Amino acid sequence: SVLLYQKPNRDICQSGTSLKIQCVADSQVVSMFWYQQFQEQSLMLMATANEGSEATYESGFTKDKFPISRPNLTFSTLTVNNARPGDSSIYFCSSRKGQGDSDYTFGSGTRLLVI
Amino acid sequence: GQQVQQSPASLVLQEGENAELQCNFSSTATQLQWFYQSPGGSLVSLLSNPSGTKHTGRLTSTTVTKERRSSLHISSSQTTDSGTYLCAIENYAQGLTFGLGTRVSVFP
Numbered sequence: 001s002v003l004l005y006q007k008p009n010r011d012i013c014q015s016g017t018s019l020k021i022q023c024v025a026d027s028q029v030v031s032m033f034w035y036q037q038f039q040e041q042s043l044m045l046m047a048t049a050n051e052g053s054e055a056t057y058e059s060g061f062t063k064d065k066f067p068i069s070r071p072n073l074t075f076s077t078l079t080v081n082n083a084r085p086g087d088s089s090i091y092f093c094s095s096r097k098g099q100g101d102s103d104y105t106f107g108s109g110t111r112l113l114v115i
Numbered sequence: 116g117q118q119v120q121q122s123p124a125s126l127v128l129q130e131g132e133n134a135e136l137q138c139n140f141s142s143t144a145t146q147l148q149w150f151y152q153s154p155g156g157s158l159v160s161l162l163s164n165p166s167g168t169k170h171t172g173r174l175t176s177t178t179v180t181k182e183r184r185s186s187l188h189i190s191s192s193q194t195t196d197s198g199t200y201l202c203a204i205e206n207y208a209q210g211l212t213f214g215l216g217t218r219v220s221v222f223p
Contacts, residue, residue, distance in 0.1 A: 001160075033210045042201065042213040043158075058210075090156055094211070102146045102165075104203075104211055106158040 002027055002097050006107030013083050013114055021078045021110045023093030028073035030098030034066075037090045037109075049076040083114040117142045119214035121202050128192045128221045136187040136217045138202030146205035147178055149187050152216065153198050161200075162187070192221045 003026040013019050023032065032049040047055040047068055055068035070076040080087055093107040118141040128134055138147075149161040162169050164176040164185065173192075178185040189196060199218050203211040 031210075037156075042215045043203075043211075045210040045212070048210055092158065102205070103160060103163045104146075104148060104205070105160060106150075109156050109158070111156065 001103060002029055002095050002105045004093055004095055004105055004107035006093050006110055008110055009108060010111040011113070013112070015084055015114055017083055019080045019083060019112060021080075021091055021093075023076045023078070023107050025074045025095050027097070029095040030073075031096040032070060032076045033094040033096075033104075034068060034076070034078045035092040035094060035106075036061075037092065039089070043092060046078075080112065083112075085114045088112055088114045117204060117206060117212040119202055119204055119212055121200075121214035121217050123217060124215070125218040126220070128196075128219065130192060130194055130221055130223050132192050132221075134189045134192055134219065136189070136200050136202075136219075138185040138187070138214060140183050140185075140202075140204045140212075142183075142204075142206060144180070144183070144204035145207050146211075147185055148203050148205075148211070149174075149176055149185075150201040150203060151198055152201055158201075189219075192219075194221045194223055197221045 005024045034046045035043040037043045046061045047057045049070035067079045090109045092109045120139045122137045148163045151159045162176045166180045168177045173190045175188040199216040201216045203213045
């Protein structure tokens with residue numbers, strides 16, 4: 001199965017600043033996704049990262065706040081712009097290899113604290 | 116939108132006991148996966164089971180697609196099984212919708 005490497009593992013940032021989270025797959029994957037998880041809550045799908053084009057965002061998430069890039073089939077970044085304390089949560093990248101493999105795998109998560 | 120409901124919300128077990136976790140979902144699922152989330156937050160895929168019965172180690176999942184429900188059976192629980200078990204469904208490769216999970220605590 002695919003391995004996803006996510007960094008940083010955790011970060012603390014000041015309100016109003018931006019943070020970039022990277023996700024690297026050890027092999028090419030058809031689909032990559034980003035999720036947000038608040039404490040004691042479940043994971044919420046933020047967006048689908050599309051190779052070479054704009055991400056597809058779910059309701060409640062925008063490209064201005066959470067720009068996502070996916071320049072190739074193994075790499076994606078999520079940026080948190082103008083971070084606020086309410087953005088403090090864990091962010092996960094996920095992939096679906098496709099082509100007969102329908103399982104989803106997840107990165108180790110980035111725990112963000114905005115102060 | 117899709118909804119995934121898990122029960123019970125929490126479960127306390129004595130080591131060696133068995134447990135059954137339930138997952139009900141509101142719409143067609145092309146994929147269903149059970150995940151384990153450790154107290155530290157990392158997520159591990161346990162079983163992918165969109166229909167039928169699958170086993171891995173001490174875990175057995177049974178999904179009845181037409182009734183939109185799945186169960187995860189843990190046999191002979193161990194203290195290392197403590198954590199949160201998440202059920203997630205996919206609708207036509209559009210990412211996963213997660214339930215709130217069942218928090219399992221296993222004591223010696």
